[in-house]
Amino acid sequence: MEALVASAIGFLTAGGIYLILRLRVFAVVLGLSLLSYAVNVFLFSTGGLRINAAPILDKYNDAAVYTDPLPQALVLTAIVISFGMTAVLVMFALGAYLEAGNDKIDMTEVEPDAEAPTVDGIALDMSAEPTEDRA
Amino acid sequence: MHQTSSLLPIIAILPFIGALVPGVMIRAGRTACASFTAVPTVLALVMLGTLAPGVIEGTVYTAKIAWIPQLGLEAAFFLDGLGLMFACMILGVGLLITLYARFYLSKADPMGQFYTYLLLFQGAMLGITLSDNILLLLIFWELTSLSSFLLIGYWKHLPEGRQGARMALTVTGAGGLAMIGGMLILGNIVGSYNLTDILAAGDQIKADVLYLPALILILLGAFTKSAQFPFHFWLPHAMAAPTPVSAYLHSATMVKAGVFLMARMWPALAGTDAWFYIVATVGLITMVLGAVIALFKDDLKALLAFSTVSHLGLLTMLLGFGTEAAAIAAVFHILNHLTFKAALFMTAGIVDHEAHTRDIKRLGGLAKLMPITAVIGTITALSMAGIPLFNGFLSKELMLYEAAKTSWWENPWLVPALATLGSVFSVAYSLRFIFHTFGGPVRDDYPHTPHDPPFGMYAAPALLSVFVIAIGVMPFLAEPIVAMAATAVTGVEQHPHFAIWHGVNAALIMSLIAIAGGVVLLLLHSPLDRAWLATPRPEAKAIFDALMGALVKATQGLTATLHNGAISRYLAVFSATVVIVGYLSFRGGGMGAPTRELLPTPILAVIGWAMLVLATILVVVFHRKRFAALVIISVIGLMVSAGFVYMSAPDLALTQISVETVTIMLLLLALHFLPKETPVESSAGRRGLDAGIAIAGGVAIAALAFAFMTRDVSTISDYHLANSYAGGGGTNVVNVILVDFRGYDTYGEIIVLGIAGLAIYALMETLLSGPAGARLRNSGYNADRSHDRHPLMMVVATRLMLPIAGVVGIFIFLRGHNEPGGGFVAGLVISIALLMQYMASGFAWTTRRQRLEYHGLIGIGVVIAGLTGMGAWLAGLPFLTSWFGYVHLPPIEEFELATAALFDLGVFLCVLGAVMLMLYSLSRLARHSGETVNREPMDYDPSKAIKTFDHDAREGV
Structure with a gap:
């Protein structure tokens, strides 16, 4: 079982590293997601694996064995935070794509992609923003 | 004969305090400004005068204030004959220069600035002559370089002045760096950074192997400062300064600092x-x-x-x-x-x-x-x-x-x-x-x-x-x-x-x-x-210019090579370095034999593992087809959740699967505005290299994880297990850790999440009002949208589901303290229930029915959690100490009340607000690109359709 978990972490990490080394934002986001899985499972595994030993106390059985709850608590918040991080990253990616016209992560060149929507010929009129109909 | 005198630190600090005054006093006129500049100088001279008779008789005055004792740095001052002579020279000539400059500088020159710089410089020089600690002396030494830079470049409009100032700073600054090295060696030889100790240890220093390097480094500092050949060239160029500056720096002070240092170090070197x-x-x-x-x-x-x-x-x-x-x-x-x-x-x-x-x-x-x-x-x-x-x-x-x-x-x-x-x-x-x-x-x-x-x-x-x-x-x-x-x-x-x-x-x-x-x-x-x-x-x-030019060019070349804006390259270098360094330290540390027995491997686990591995490989292979990759990646999340369930982590499984759902929704929303395919851009060689790095990293982390899992590690969790119920009142240890033992961490984390949500909202606001907004309005994003109506079945189903999902969320929240669940998961579950409304019935329809702002939810959540924590103060306990008790209200059974639940409510609200705000912000992009809005509860309104039919029939169509 340990070998399975360790090799799964290895595959996730390798895939994650390969994807974050790509040149486009979307691949990097995917890569970071894979790395998040890998890191979370790794942190979780540092407590050691146990089957059928959830850290829910059994009031009527003093001899019950439990798995290490601390890594679980740490990973739980890490999962939620990694969602926040992914969201911020996606926001950056979208912003960069819409501002610069390409979704490359390297800043060595800044030519917009051919397929990206253009800004040319559009007056940057702030008042032209469509209003949200909340009323 | 040594004697302490508290006047010394005051003398040393006086010019620096005085430097604050002229800049203000210039409003009172130039004479007033000059007079106020003279005040600290005169005061310092008078104080020195009171000490002078003692010094002439041979007394050495000292004063010590501990500063950073771990570094051997203390604000130690001493005054002997040499120091007194130089201090009097610096202050005396400073006074004369103050007078002279009052008449020399024209009305157009900013005189307040001049006097401020002058006093700063005077203070730095005075500090050099009075320091009894070579580290302190070095600080003042650098201060003279900096303040003389300001003085030499005082006439900012003259290119000669600016160039001269830069040259002086470069030469004396470089010498100062060399001197720092020399002084540190000296301090190491003697074992003390105190000048009096060093001066007394002359023989020991001269006999040391490191005497020559220390000597050369210190002399480099002294020679550059005192304009000795071949560093003499900066001094004539510094003449671009106003004459009072030249008279002060180049007769009595700055250039004499090097000579002073050689005289000071004379017994030692x-x-x-x-x-x-x-x-x-x-x-x-x-x-x-x-x-x-x-x-x-x-x-x-x-x-x-x-x-x-x-x-x-x-x-x-x-x-x-x-x-x-x-x-x-x-x-x-x-x-x-x-x-x-x-x-x-x-x-x-x-x-x-x-x-x-x-x-x-x-x-x-x-x-x-x-x-x-x-x-x-x-x-x-x-x-x-x-x-x-x-x-x-x-x-x-x-x-x-x-x-x-x-x-x-x-x-x-x-x-x-x-x-x-x-x-x-x-x-x-x-x-x-x-x-x-x-x-x-x-x-x-x-x-x-x-x-x-x-x-x-x-x-x-x-x-x-x-x-x-x-x-x-x-x-x-x-x-x-x-x-x-x-x-x-x-x-x-x-x-x-x-x-x-x-x-x-x-x-x-x-x-x-x-x-x-x-x-x-x-x-x-x-x-x-x-x-x-x-x-x-x-x-x-x-x-000098050619040398500097070459240096700047070389540095720029190096920077451009190392830091060329290609983040993919930095990441590759970073990943490879981590693997190599990790391997080296892994090999160096003695690791014991495995102590844990391996768990059996059931066939079900192998199937799950195979799915996960296959999905990972497929994501990597098909990452260019973005939509497909997104679908496949959700398999991984599912398998990870299943793994958590199997390996005794129900809370993690719940959280993972709900986060998985919102993450995929988020990425789908984003993908709508991004290109749907990734072009092939890197060469085959580059891809091979990246694959090599990735595989090395994967193997390394797998080995590390395996080593970790097969060995017992000492853990503090026994405490948590033992005290969870007795001290925290909950049987779900993970939840008790989150809301009680490590409540402070959780409090910080929900704040981070809230800030992330607000940051996304703010970024979106900026984005929509800039060129990106124009690009969106100009886009064809809306054109390739399917013009199907919102499917009626789904609208009805989600509306029926909403109260049920709400009940599930509340149930998960309430049971959290004792069974798997809690604020985090409940927040995510409710978010998903709301998101389903957005998807099924459209953005505008749902937004119109939303009573609470998501920003407000984040704020309320943080405030509730914070107030709960502060409640402990009322009982005289530290922040976030929890309380719990059991209440019996007939006719229901006895139940528990804990402040931790209130804290968890804060977590719940904050998570709900942050997640919703993030996705809501992203959805605004769609509205901005011109997507039409359904104002009706459903796009397809049967009653209206019939009415139209009736009307048409009456008209005889």
Whole structure:
């Protein structure tokens, strides 16, 4: 079982590293997601694996064995935070794509992609923003 | 004899405090500003005056304030003879400069700034002379470089000023760096950074292996500061500063700092062959070279600058001789040089101020037009030449006397001959200063008709020329000061005796040769000058600029290579480095044998593993097809959740699967606005390299994880398990850890999540009002949208589901303390329930029914969690201490109430608000790109359709 978990972490990490080394934002986001899985499972595994030993106390059985709850608590918040991080990253990616016209992560060149929507010929009129109909 | 004095730190800090005043006082007028600048200087002088009698008697005053004892750095000050002499020189000349500058600077110059810089510089110099800790001394040393940069570049509008300031900072700053190294070595040898300890450990230092490196590094600092060859070139360029600055920095203070340091370190470093051959030789070369160049400079200030270089060389050489008599001569000449050189600079400034030129070739005959200035200039220049009855003569003769006794590499003629040569040129340029400026017929082509300045302007140089004559005629006046300083330099009690007439000796003959030779050189100046101008010479500034240019180019090249904007490359370098360094330390650390038994591997687990691995490989292979990759990646999330369930982590599984859902929704939303495919851009080689790095990283982390899992580690979790129910009142240990044991962490984490949500919202606002907004409006995003209506089945189903999902969320929240669940999961579940409404019924319809702002939810959540934590204060307990109890309300069963649940409510609200705000912000993009909105509850309204049908029927369609 340990070998399975360790090799799964290895595959996730390798895939994650390969994807974050790509040149486009979307691949990097995917890569970071894979790395998040890998890191979370790794942190979780540092407590050691146990089957059928959830850290829910059994009031009527003093001899019950439990798995290490601390890594679980740490990973739980890490999962939620990694969602926040992914969201911020996606926001950056979208912003960069819409501002610069390409979704490359390297800043060595800044030519917009051919397929990206253009800004040319559009007056940057702030008042032209469509209003949200909340009323 | 040592005695503590609390005055010393006050003296050291006074100029810095005073520096705050002039910038403000300038509004009260220029005279008021100058007066207030003088106040701290006068105060410091008075305080020094109270200590002076003690110092003359041989007392050393000390003061210590602990600062960073771990580093050996303390604010330790001490005042001995040398320090007192320099401190008085710095403050005294500072006072005169303050007066002079008041009249010299024009109304257009920002005078408040000038005085602020001046006091900063004065404070830094004073600090050097008073420091008893070499680390503290280094700090002040660097401060002089910085503040002199400000002073030299004071006339910011002049390119010469800016370039000169930069050059001075570069040269002295680089020397300062070298000196830091030297001082640290010195401190290591002695085992203390205290100057008094170091000075007492001279023999130990000189015997150490590291003596030579330390010596060279420290001397680099001193030589650059004191403009010794080959670092002399910065000083003439620093003359672009206003004359008061030149007079202050280049006569009494800045350039003397190097000499001061050599004198200060004399007992610790001097007396060895290395010291003699480095210091005396450099001094000798500088003295001669400076004197020769000075003769051919037409700019009065340039002439004085090279003369200063020459005199600093003289002082360096004397200190380099390493004998006590030479040290006494050096101290005496420091004093004399100060008096005549400061006055000469001020004279040059007056000439420049009145005649609007400093070019000697355009001057001459000023004696008749400005007699007072001419008298002052003549007296002080004669002293510089070393003419009898002026103080320069006395110390110069002592120098020649010492030089005559010194043999260099067994050659008894070299030093005396070169010293005499230097003196010849020294006499020549001094006489040229007098005769070519003040002598000769009155001309009629001055840029401005000169006349004597107001009293305030010539008062300072006049006072100094009085000293020049007083010491020159009555040398015994200077004896107590020199005795006191020389005692401090040599570490042995000194009683020097100065006299004008020593009888006919070698020094007198050399003096006479110098005067005669100087007169001859002056007479031959015109032909010599033509010859000099015709000879090609290396131009220091051009060399320096070329060197700096090359350096900047090399640095830029390096930066551009290492930091070329390709983040994919940094990531590759970073990943590879982590793997390599990790491997090295992994190999180095002794790891014990596995201690844990392996768990059995059921077939189900293998299937799950295979799915996960397959999905990972597919994501990597098909990552260019973005939509497909997104679908496949959700398989991984699902398998991870299943793994958590199997491996006793139900809470993690719940959280993972709900986060998975919102993450996929988020990425789908984002993908709508991004290109749908990733083009192939990197070469096959690059991809292979990346794959190599990735596989190495994967293998490494797998090995690490396996090593971790097969060994027992000590854990603090036993405490949590034992106290979860007894102390926290909950049986779900993970939840109790989150809301109780580590509640502070959780509190921080929900705040981070909330900030992330707000940041996304704010970014979206900025984005939509910029070019990106225009791009969106111009886009065809809306065109490829399916024009199907919102599917009726789904609308109905989600509406039915909403209350059920809400109940599930509340249930998960409430059971969290004792069973898997809790605020995090509940927040995510409710988010998903709401998101389903957005998807099924459309953005606008859902938004219109939303009563609470998501920002507000984040705020309320954080506030509730915070207030719960603070509630513990009311009971006198630390922040976030929880309370729980059991309540029995008939007819329901007894149930538990815990403040932790309230805290969890804060977590719940914050997570809900943050997640919703993030996705809501992203959805605004769609609205902005022109997506139409359904205002009706459903796109397809059967009743309306029938009505239309009826209407049409009536019309007979």
